[in-house]
Amino acid sequence: MSEQPPVFERVDRRIEQEDKFTEKQKKRFKEFFREYYAELQFETNDIRLDRFSAENFRTIDETDIDFNRTDTILYGRNSKGKTSLVKALLYNIAGLPKNPSAFDMTNLVNKKKSALSTTGYWTIDDSPATLERALRQSGQGSSLSGDEEPYLSDGHTTEATISGKFTDPSDVLETFGLQSLKQRGHDPYSVLSLFFLMSEDFTRFLGEKHSELMDLLFGVNITTVISAIENKIDELELEDEEDEAAQELRRYESEQEILGVDLQSIQTELQEKLDELKEKEDELENLKSALDGENQLDKLRDQRNELRGRLADLKTKRSRVVEELASVRRTIERYQDTELVSDMSGIADELRGFMTIPDRCPICTNEVDTSQREAMLHDHACPLCQKEMPDDRYRTEVEYAQSENATDTDGVQHEETLEDLRKQEQELVGRQRRLNNQIENLEARIEELSRDIQQNDLSDLADERDNLQREVRSLRDNTVELRVKEDTLKQQLARVTYERKANAHLVDIAKAKDNQRQAFRRLKAIIAKTRQSHRERIKSKIGDEMQQLFSNFTEGTLRDAHSVEFKSGGSYHFEIITSSERLDSSVADESTAEINLHALLFHTAVLKLLSQSINTLPLRLFVVDSPFANEVDERNAKDIADFISALPKILPDYQIILASAETGDFDPGRYSGRYNLVEFE
Structure with a gap:
């Protein structure tokens, strides 16, 4: 392990x-x-340039230069194609950048031609290889093609071999150690800007934009973790609906409460209407039953006649009971007072006269004949006025005859008979009371029917029925409306309840996301702090290397430089401290060679440190275009020349390639012992 x-x-x-x-x-x-x-892994370890040829690349018509894997200086007059050759070398390795204008990689095809070609003869881990890459242009300023069709072959071929078979561009980048960095978001041209110091922008690699790349090159793979954390934080960013879920949840909770109250109110009102409807329907049904049939009036009369018959029967029964009770009571009186026996004949005559049925009705005072008197006895009511006669107003000869017989009762049975008679009296009184109640009820019902009959029709009942029918219809309509409202409210409540639950779920998701996002931010702060400590160590090492290089500067701006201080934060900008000033790389004076000095020092120190790493980029080139670009700064010219002379010794593991205009500050003979000199014509 x-x-x-x-x-x-x-x-x-x-x-x-x-x-x-x-x-x-x-x-x-x-x-x-x-x-x-994830640590960077490179499939190759050492790549150097043996030979390079280019055709129709900008100002170059055709050129073929042997580098022999040695340090080389290309020199010649301005506008002869030295910079174009350096650009052609970049194109051979990486094709076109994603943003060509950012790296001055536009208008590459010679204006007079429609295509260009580049061929690099490389040594890759001590094995020869040839990389060919062309570019075709369809019309002036039209689309370009061919940059994604490289051909990488083993050995050094002397003739063009590009045909229909090409090498996958990612495989070429992988060979040069650029693919894994590209996969982590670093443009191959950005990486190559460490190895190619171009005159148009000496400070391209300085600053914060390449800080993460510097981390990777020096094995600080924490940066990849921070990038993953930032991606995770972005993934956990709330969606619009999640961000608005809390507010929406409050709205739906309020709406749900209101709808619940409204639904309860509607349901209560509906139940009340249903109860009222049931009551009215029952009442209407009773009325309809009362109004059923065409002979309702006859039915009422028949019903009254039936009740009258029953009433007559009851009255007959009551008369008999009254007669029997009167007889029993007289007998009891005779048993109680035996002294009355002697006077019984006189009393009987008096009673006979008292009990005799009168010749006139005691109610209407009209005379009655014998048959009418018999009817009065039978019906206990006057046949003329139909009014009931009081019990104390009518008499009968039968009672008198019975009372006569009572006087002959044997005195021996006096006591026993008297007790039986009293029991009989109580029973008869109860029967009389019950009959009276039944008679009263029947008379009340007959009176009610008589009133209904007197109306001669059922118009009031019909009107009441019609009114009830209207009320029932109205109540039914009301219940239908209320049920519709109830269903609508239920549907709204179901929808709102669903939305409330959905937003409650979104709120939970948002809270979980927010908690995770905050946790990842805290993790990022921890990792960033660790990364910063690593960066500070890297900066310290680069600063130490730069300070050791100060000895190469004896006459110009850096003649008394003594230390380097990197700025805090993620930037790799720095200040060179001299005895009289602080030279800031982020604001280097472009009117002097100060910017050239900053770039040369920084790139040289970085490459030297990288050469000491076991796992680093395999490209062993350090290409400097126009180190004497600023010709007006003569006091730094000698220091730059001295530094260029020392570069092969400072960077023994790199192949140095310089492209310089042949100016007064440049003397080819000065470098003949250390560089392969190639005059570019």
Whole structure:
């Protein structure tokens, strides 16, 4: 099992010290760090240039130069194609950049031609290889093609071999160590700007935009973890609906409450209407039953006649009971007072006269004949006025005859008979009372029917029926409307309830996302702090290397430079401290060679440190275009020339290629012992 990098332990310790992390988060973040901490792996170790040819590349018609993997200076008059050759070399390696204008890689095809070609003869890990890459242009300023059709072959071929078979561009980039960096978001031209110091922008590689690339080149793979964390934070950014979920949840909760109250009110009102409707329907049904049939009036009369018959029967029964009760009471009186026996004949005559049925009705005072008197006795009511006679107003000869017989009762049975008679009296009184109640009820019902009959029709009942029917229809319409409202409210409530639950779920998701986002931000701060400490160490090493290079500067701006201070933060800008001033790389004076000096020092120090790394980019080139670009700064010319002379010694592991105009500051003979000199004509 391979030993894990020391940074793992440092990051684990800082994660454990974060008290806002849960144990689950701590475990997850440790795994996350290891997952995205991927060290760069290069399939090749050493790439150098043997020979290079180009045709129709900008100002170059045709050129073929032997470099022999040695340090080389290309020199000649201005506008002869030295810079074009350097650009052709870049194009041969990486094709066109994503943004050609940013790297001055536009208008590459010679104006008089429609296509260009480049051929690089390389030595890759001590094995020869040929890389061919062409570019075709369809019309002036039209579309370009061919840059994604390189051909990488083994050996050094002397003739063009590009045909229908091409090498995958990513395989070419992988060979030159650029593909893995491209996959991490770094344009191959940005990476190559470390190895190609171009006159149009000496400070291209300085500053913050290449800080992450510097991290990777020096093995600080924490940057990839931070990039993964930033991607994760972006992924956890709330969607619009999640961001608005809390507000929407409050709105739907309020709406749900209102709808619930409205629904309860409608349901209560509906139930009341249903109860009222049931009551009215029952009442209407009773009326309809009362109004059923065409002979309703006859039915009422028949009903009254039936009741009258029953009433007559009851009255007959009551008369008999009254007669029997009167007889019993007289007998009891005779048993109670035996002294009355002697006077019974006189009393009988008096009673006979009293009990005799009168010749006139005691109510209407009209005379009655014998048959009418018999009817009065039978019906207990006057046949003329139909009024009932009082019990105390009518008499009968039968009672008198019975009372006569009572006087002959045997005295021996006196006591026993008297007791039986009293029991009989009580029974008869109860029967009389019950009959009276029944008679009263029947008379009341007969009176009610008589009133209904007197109306001669059922118009009031019909009107009442019609009114009830209208009320029932209205109530039914009301219940239908209320049910529609109830259904509508139920549907609205169901929808609002669903939306409330959905937004509650979104709120939970948003809270979980926010918690994760905050946790990842804290993790990012931990990792960024670790990365910054790494960067500070890298800056310190680069600064130390730059300070060691000050000895090469004896006459110009840096003659008394003594230290380098890098700026804080992610930037790799720095200040060179001299005895009289601080030279800031971010605001270098372009009117002097100061900008050239900053770039030469920084790139040389970085490449020297990278050459000491076991796992680093395989390209072993350091190409400097026009180191004497600023001709007016004569006091720094000698220092630049001295530094160029020392470069092969400073960077023994790199193949140095310089392209310089043949000016007064440039003396080819000065470099003859250290460089392969090629005059570019």
